[in-house]
Amino acid sequence: MTTLAPVPAAEPAVRAGWRSMLPRWSPKLAVGLGLIGAIALFALLGPLLTGDPATIRDIGLTPPGGEHLLGTTQTGQDVLAQLAHATGGSLKLGLTVGVLATLLSALFGIVGTYVGGVVDESFSLFSNVMLVIPTLPLVIVISAFVPAEQRGAWTIALVLAITGWAASARVLRAQTLSVRTRDYVAAARVAGEKPWRVIAVEILPNLLPLLASQFVYTVISAILNEAGLSFLGLGASNSSTLGTMLYYAQNGFALQREAWWWFVPPGLLIALFGCGLALVNFSIDEIINPKLRDVPLRVKEPERAAAPVPRADEDAVLTVEGLSVEYRTERPVRAVRDVSLTLRRGEILGLAGESGCGKTTLAYAVSRLHRPPAEITGGTVTFHGERDEDVLALRPEELRAFRWSELSMVFQGAMNALNPVTTVHAQLDDVLTTHRPGMAKAERRARCAEVLGLVGVDPARLDSYPHELSGGMRQRVVIAMALLLNPQIMVMDEPTTALDVVVQRGILREILRLRDEIGFAVLLITHDLPLLLEVADRIAVMKDGEVVELADAERMRLRPEHPYTRQLLDSFPSLTGERGSFVRSGGSSA
């Protein structure tokens, strides 16, 4: 595949090596790391700066002030000093439980599932049993069973880890079952990779966001559960945690005595720490999934003043003028460069070119379906309906109406776009209820049956589910869906590539017939130039994001002008049955 040359842009600077693996610095990540860092620093340095938290003074329940920044407890102990020690205790306990429970859930949820058979069944049974045992009573029983003097922080951590892994293991098992059957995992197994490597390299990276969120959840619930246990007097006997602080505040009637400084700071710290972990967790998705790394989550489309281009040709239905699209990634790619095209009413305009030349990007941009990091950097797309409309300047509600009513789309692999759990009728009907709310039910059903008939599918199939149809039938249903509202333009990107040649030709013949009957225009994208020579009226050839030649199909077949068009034509078996030079010189059959 040809990849376009990166744009020689100065910004954004390319991050090299391992740094390119890191998520982009975002406000979320900064706030999350800031919160965790500040709390961890407070836990580390606080005890050194605040003195002994156990010192009893004769100034019980003093509100925050100069000498005691966070006031004192009932027995005159400094709340700030207690908070610093307790934060350290809670963080250690939360992180220990988080690590232990995550390891247990990974063992039972991932390894067991990957190994399969009896191991999976027994691991799954054990997880289920652990899941149905009510956690809090079990924790209370185990904690109560251990004598108070032996009930240290480690014992509590162990108890919480043992009771806290099962739910995560269930979730991980479900996800592992799904990932285990994916093609790339099967390919790794066939390639002879060892089981531990398949788990570590193929499966685990896909589960990391899940593991990370389970870890965050376990840490937070460990801190909260420990607070609950301490509250009941079953917490660690030899350590101070935020939970024990809350326990003593409760016992000292802090709430009734309006001593908010005793219980608000520990509660607030638990909430802030959870918030920080959750924010960092969002950024972990970016580390794992390269697709998310460069994509701004929210992109505000630039406001454009409508600049419709008057039709140059009486018959024009769509004019694309100087359109440029760029992928704003680490290495920006100018996928479409200054493309100008005119689509005439009722014509089939073919768009051909090798893989990666920008055909799909152009189709998405024309339909305004491009998503970040793709950005339209220049040009106009004008639809010539009752009046000329600048498609790139349409507001969201105008765009929604424009898309299916005036311009519909059939994209690569569209037959997989059908929802497997609803009938063909329900899916066709959805389009009508959205765009034609005034249409009666019987009328809608009749229209759905009519379009199915148009594309050569028996209307009796309306009540079938997609899995009950062949690939060719599903593809026809998708085309029927695109026809429902009688659009003036259909953008078809490789609409038949997944089908065998006979079905492919059948569907294309159907499209030609429908075009003759209904009169819509088609922008037909494919890298199959000979196919375009058969069905298209005019053909545009793209290379490296630019249209290098645009001509009538007949002229292009007989007298291709651009060397690249000639090369492309030569690379297919010729229409007269002889093989093209590319195939011959390659020495192998195409």
Ligand SMILES: Nc1ncnc2c1ncn2[C@@H]1O[C@H](COP(=O)(O)OP(=O)(O)OP(=O)(O)O)[C@@H](O)[C@H]1O
């Ligand atoms: N999300 C993306 N981020 C960065 N670059 C991208 C992205 N999507 C596509 N590209 C690049 O844009 C260029 C055009 O891709 P596009 O999918 O439009 O090609 P195409 O002609 O439709 O190819 P094919 O026929 O294989 O589908 C390619 O160089 C591709 O690597």
